[in-house]
């Protein structure tokens with residue numbers, strides 16, 4: 279009955295498959311102990327300072343949140359050395375992706391993204407009735423030359439996740455600078471830096487923070503869901519030219535970011551101990567998996583994130599299910615057209631050991 283009501287562009291969207299709640303998995307598989315290494319979350323959880331701040335503010339939940347995220351913008355501004363007017367806050371960095379698409383949407387607009395990369399870019403474009411131009415990664419990295427070849431006079435936006443999810447690859451400063459020189463002036467480039475904190479010092483890669491003031495076509499987005507361990511609260515932000523921030527802010531609902539997320543964000547971004555502990559554990563975990571999997575003859579792709587992608591040379595779904603029965607949730611990458619690949623989010627050292635024990639048996 280909704281055929282003539284809901285547009286074709288909505289009907290064509292493939293629904294995001296929801297994962298089962300962990301409690302259901304305990305019941306269904308008769309498990310007593312599950313570790314989840316599937317969604318690139320922080321295995322330490324949130325900063326204890328953020329948790330305390332949330333507890334102290336629960337009493338104010340009858341109030342609407344601060345629609346301007348005043349204190350959170352102040353904290354981000356201090357942390358990154360940007361002006362408050364250059365920041366837009368979102369309900370997860372997902373919402374910044376949505377803002378960018380909505381802000382540029384017009385009849386026949388085109389958006390370029392890569393495949394495999396974060397799946398939400400194309401989803402928001404579909405919702406807004408735009409045309410997705412999807413470029414295959416080349417050697418597990420963004421193919422910037424091919425992206426340039428596909429620019430048309432309808433192209434409004436290009437999404438580049440740097441580091442890329444799911445490969446963990448980054449592109450170099452020189453390659454990106456060349457790309458920007460060749461790109462027409464009236465196209466916006468969103469650098470999605472959801473995993474940027476995990477990139478080690480000395481790695482040659484582009485950072486939005488160094489570029490957005492020199493080139494107003496560049497904006498970058500960051501999240502509190504990964505290194506800051508606040509995925510459940512939904513908090514992210516974008517940094518961009520002030521005029522662009524003012525425009526994107528018009529797309530935003532007045533109270534898009536809840537009060538607990540704002541309060542937690544202020545504390546999380548200041549907690550450098552928690553950040554450093556998370557980074558150290560992640561880097562050790564990556565080295566551990568690379569060594570152990572390498573010894574078994576499997577290659578983990580060099581990762582600049584908190585996850586690794588592995589070619590297991592057989593159907594990943596079967597391996598995923600076998601691991602699940604052992605109480606270890608990993609990600610089979612079929613949805614990314616990588617049917618023989620699994621992605622493992624780095625956990626605490628004991629989680630990683632248990633995951634490897636499981637993989638040794640299953641593989």
Ligand SMILES: Cc1ncc(COP(=O)(O)O)c(C=O)c1O
Pocket residue numbers: 317318369370371372373396439442443470472500501502503509512513514
């Ligand atoms: C590349 C990339 N961008 C953005 C996000 C979205 O993060 P958020 O939780 O802030 O919406 C993710 C989450 O997995 C991601 O992998």
